[in-house]
Amino acid sequence: MPTRLPSQPSPAYPPPSPAAQALAARCESRVNELARHMARDTFERLPGYPELPADVKDVEIAATVRNGLRLFLRRVREPQAQPGDYSLFRERAAQRAEEGMPLHTLLRSHSLGVYVLWQALREEAASGEEGALIELVDLLLHGHQAIIGAVAETYLDEQAAISAERREHHRSLMRGLLDGALPPADAFEQLGLKAPCLVVHLYLPPGRSAPSAVADRRMVRRVQTVLDHAFGTDAMSLLDAGGGHVIASPHPGDPDGERACEELCARLRHACGDGIRLAAVVAGSPQDVPAGARTATDVVQVARACGRPAGLHRMEDVLLEFHLSRRDESSARIAALLDPVGDRPELIDTLRAYLEHRQDRRGTAHHLGLHPNTVDNRLAKLTELTGLDVASPRGNALALAALLLRGGAHTR
Incomplete structure (x- = not known):
């Protein structure tokens, strides 16, 4: 107040x-x-x-x-x-x-x-x-x-x-819609939403040495202002200082929300700084919204886990990585391949950057601010400790899968 x-x-x-x-x-x-x-x-x-x-x-x-x-x-x-x-x-x-x-x-x-x-x-x-x-x-x-x-x-x-009561009611409806606790059609009607709609997941980087409730509220207000400009005040959001979800009607002529999300990403970067990530999925009906929200979240988390630069992420950009991050009975064994370097974050970071830069040692070194020889030494140490030869196609694929399965992607 x-x-x-x-x-x-x-x-x-x-x-x-x-x-x-x-x-x-x-x-x-x-x-x-x-x-x-x-x-x-x-x-x-x-x-x-x-x-x-x-x-x-x-x-x-x-x-x-x-x-x-x-x-x-x-x-x-x-x-x-x-x-x-x-x-x-x-x-x-x-x-x-x-x-x-x-x-x-x-x-x-x-x-x-x-x-x-x-x-x-x-x-x-x-x-x-x-x-x-x-x-x-x-x-x-x-x-x-x-x-x-x-x-x-x-x-x-x-x-x-x-x-405040209205916002909290909308937040409650959004939670129920996204986690499946409410019938999607009922939640849509109460929120005033219409299908098809754009389901967007936003990731906001921490970026503060001493976070506070006041700073978090200001961040959320800045993001909400940008969302209102991008999608109009009829869009519904469930946000906190780390990001959240937005459900909006796509603009005419932009049914997949591509242009709207590119503009949104640029506006958010200007208002909140670098490190903004987002992904969007089109939901054809209210029943498709919970799965769309999970997919958009997974796309962002997979992009983070495999070291993709911040910005707008599309499924096509991480198609292989998305597939490799899905869990099955082999997932635990693949993730365990990196256990020997679990306490060596510099080796994990080097691996992530090396994979993202398509095994380019000089590009990896420039990204990490290292000498190329240091990159070679780290990768050699990783191979020695894990047995993964990241220079070979099979070792590269296993390293990528292991990285995704233990790197924060929301797999299922």
Whole structure:
């Protein structure tokens, strides 16, 4: 929640003069009349107000107006009393926020109410009461700013709470959709999604030496802003500081989402730095979404495990690696081939870079910032410890499979 600024101290006003109290007292008999006039006539010029139900106007809004009029008149009559209880104004502001009334409409209704009361005081004022009228207007405007502050604060707090509840509800639906806990068609309907859709997996690199909850929230907000620009606010996301999933409608003319994802990747790199990875799968129906999300996640994780550069990953880019990373009864034995160098991360990193650079020792050395002879020495040591000859086709394929099966890819 945003930090509230401290309330400014109220200026000290002298008690209203007897003339001002007498002028205000002549308006007390008109409270009900003024309340009806505001609720049924004055506020009708406000956008959206005419569509409100008659009982809301005649009961809730009229009662709120009467409350405001009586608070003002009481303040004139009893200047030493407390400024007044704004709880009804706060309650009504929360209701209007929940009903979706725009804040500007709500605030304009309060300002119009002040204007109508000013008109009533002016009509009651006789010649020679100009000074008393000025006193009352001073009090009226001072009280108005306090009420407006209470109304706006409560409205925004309620709106923030409603938005948070809505976001959490959407997150819950997304979780249920992606993990299969909810019927896909029901979740789609509640989320307002349509098929076919694009299921995107995002990976955000850690990149911070001292992560914090505040920094994580900022990262997620930056990512969400980029997603809104790329896919529109109708796209649904389930994100945290490490990434997550997005479900969006593909743009016309871009049914596979290729161009949209390239643009998204560029925008994310600009907003969040290098290391962004993503993959997308088109789901033809709600039932295809959970499998599509798993596939997109696996493509990204396979690309990471085999040392692919960050960016947009396509299944075609990692087709062999994706196949090799699938688990079966031989997987444990293949993964164990790298056990002898499990405590030698420099050898694993060199192997990963060597495979990614298609057995180019100079390219591997440049990527790792090493001398080519150092790369040769590391690969020789790896062969000595594991028995894998990565220079041979069979040894190369086994090393790649072992790397994928133990390198963080989400295999199944």
